Amino acid sequence: MTQVGEGHETSADADGPVMTFGAPTVGEILAERYQLEEHVNDDSAGRQVWRGVDVILRRPVAVVLRYPGGDSATEMLQAAVDASRVIHPNLVGVYDAIDEATRAYVVREWVDGESLREMVSQEGPLDPARATTIAHAIADALAAVHATGMVHGNVHPGTTLIADDGRVVLADARADSADSTEKDIRSVGGLLYYSLTAHWPHTEVGRSAIPDAVRDGSGNPAAPRQIRAGVPAYLDDLTMDLLDKRVQAPQADALAAELARLDAAADDDYEDVGPLRFTQSNATSEPAKNNSKIIVGVAALVVIAIIGLVFGIRAITSSNSSSTKTTQSTAGGAPSGDSSSATEAPAANPKKIPLTASMVRIVDPPKGDRMDTGQAANTVDNDPDTAWTTQRFKQPNFGTRKPGMGVLINLGTPRNLAEVRVETSSPGATMDIRWGTTDPGDSSAGDGQIMKSYQKLGDDSEGKSDGTNRVFSVFNPDQKYQYVLVFLTQLPPADDGNGGYKVSVNKIEVYGY
Template sequence: MTQVGEGHETAADEAGPVLTFGAPTAGEILAERYQLEEHVNNDSAGRQVWRGIDVILRRSVAVVLRHPGGDSATEMLQAAVAASRVIHPNLVGVYDAIDEDQRAYVVREWVDGESLRDLIATEGPLDPARAISIAHSVADALTAVHATGMVHGNVHPGSILIADDNRVVLADARADSSDTVEGDVRAVGGILYFALTGHWPHAEVGNSALTDANRDNVGNPAAPRQIRAGVPAYLDDLTMDLLDRRVAAPASDALTAELGRLDAAAAEDDEYEDAGPLRFMQSGGSSSSEPSRSAPKIMIGVGALIVIAIIGLVFGIRAITGTSSDNTAGADTSATTPAGDDGEAVAPPAIPEKLKITGDMVRLVDAPPGSRTDADEAKLTVDGDKNTGWSTQTFRGAPNFGNTKEGMGILINLGEPRALSDVRVTTSVPGVTMDVRTGSSDPGDSSNGDKKLLKDYKSLSDEKPEKTTGTDSIINGFDPNAKYQYVLVFLTSLPPSEEGSGYKVSVNEIEVYGY
């Protein structure tokens, strides 16, 4: 049983106090009507979520409670009152909103099921058909909200509930003056991305329970098809266009219609690849001033058709006039591999794959002075389990290892030179400064060896690395014409320790992708 309805964190949420005085207890009856049965959890906004009973109507309810009430709970109550005016099968029903000064609470429909966040944590990324179905339901709910002139402002894997009967419900509107209709629509792209990959592409305030998207060196999330196989190209384009602010966002009703079309195709086992261009991109249903990328795509398609027509015309004329050579009639007219400038066949671009790395292929690099007492943990960074890893010691005074050393890292020996694409690193928290360096040999697992290694190894980028904004990072910059055997993931600055004193981080997983 999970009944969270938790969404993103906001700066306003973080400012709200959470007190123990006046805290609710099981069995207590609020407003002489709502009996608290079970404390389910506390959400990111500092609110308690309870399962309760409406003693008058004898039905289960969810009670979202915050104490104290008053000004700190005004936004929560106003959003609930506004949401209660919209009735839709994919919106959670809001029954009551009460401010008792010491505490305030919203009483809403209880949904037997779990949040999308918890579903993904349990089952992993969803198949494309189910991801589309969930996104379609969310977009349909937003269409109803936007039709009233409201904004939801909290479309998030924690606020989407999946009922035991597979009904999809959007809960806990939390709109403020900074939220927009476009933000709601783009959040649907985030939901698609999360459902397909298990990663969340939007930045969040504070520590997030969601795994951050794999990103390139400028912070852009990798496309779903780069993360997992089996994502249709059309769905991949749709998801990334919704996330890309350079592409005009559709109106919520246009997005609902498009997702409905795909949902119906999935129900009939149709191919998404034949779904055609993004229809809402042609409708101009957005107020965004940014140009759409669909027009160039369409022009490329038109140009291709013209080229094909010209080629067909030329071959037709040659056939009619008989100018082709005798052996042309027996030639193989099937598609061939394109040729380069030198006439040699050009192979299609390879898709990078995750390289197999075992614990005996990695070691700790500890720029002196260092005790090297945690060297045995290096193998945990490549064990395939993101719940284990190598943890640095807690350093006091400064994030750059307390001004005691140049840094620390993990050296990977691939066993043989390989063409590489990128390195993907998962850390326990964001705010790490790190880069990837390469060299021609391992001078030895010792303090002197590490000194020589750091002197000889070169970073993939000439630019100074920036702090990570999430827990998952993609570092690229490998020369496509070179091969690498030794790869060093090197940390030069640490984030504040989760324990609240000093600086510390865990490197939970390192993955190397190549060809």
């Protein structure tokens, strides 16, 4: 069920109590027309959201109630009146706005489906094509709103609704004097960032109960490509430019056109999408910002060309070179060849990071019996006779009780990583590598939080191994990791002849720099 009305946290209604008494009841009919059927939730401003029915037209409606009405509800009602004037397939229709002094309420279209916030929190980050489609729909809706001279003011994963029929709609306009068309556009960047990472950048687009963006030591948000694999460079650049206030925000119609072009290219894996066209269309309004980016880009190309020429001449004229230099492997190995050049330092070889029993623990998601607690130490003790052996299951995917089990590794401090090596007792286990920013605690609740917040690394990292040894080289070299989860999602048939499915994880090794 969609959580209609959930959006940015706001202080707009902090000047008065919200629904502290006189609460509506199931079956009550408002304005002799709108019958309340179910209390869905309270939105971020404290308003009650109900599912109801228009008894005259016999259609489902959403009813958003606020106590008290009168002057304190003027902003809410005015936003609803403004929204009702814009008809667009990607905007929730507003039917009525009523002030009864003791309480005020807005009646609008009911959307069967779920919010983007619910979708991502339950299923994890979206694939890039789906994220692009959703952002395109919201940009189209904003173009219609901005064309009337109005601002939406509440673009958020909680107000972005995905209907069961696939329609994407924007709900709950809540603009005030602090909002602007630019803020709406930046929030589309926030939707892209959330869709791709399951995080919402608070500083850039507004405070929310959703976890903040992953940030570096300077407080800047990490790009989606630094958080997960498989995000096209073009989509990554577009997302970060929309969030960067140093880069001029495009108009809504220009952004919608750009996303339409990107949406169409998604079927071809975003090939040949070309430059950001809306950047060019806005060049007349702030030429300094856009021209500076072009100048920097051209200068960078010139420098690269000069460096390439110099090293090309050196390679041709060198009489001592006897072998061709190899490139660094995907696992992080150092290049071989001539290392005598004072201008080039050889890449460091990844080294095994010592792991102790205190650095690992079993993650058993909610509904698990947690009977394997303590066995994680057997995977890092360098003893071939010990292992973490799972319980025996009737199904290879752990049944319906949980999505899998794993070993959480806390390296103690953020490290640049090259690979994780896993040795199992038999082939056929399906596993992946995930990462997060904290360990919420060795408990069912903590493990449940890990399942919601940890991100899988690498689109192709999950798959059955051909043998008993598996090497994962899925780490971003520009990012540091402290919490890494080796997660089993499917078990092979038990090798003891007693039926069922289970496996032993004999050894886990982590290599880094």
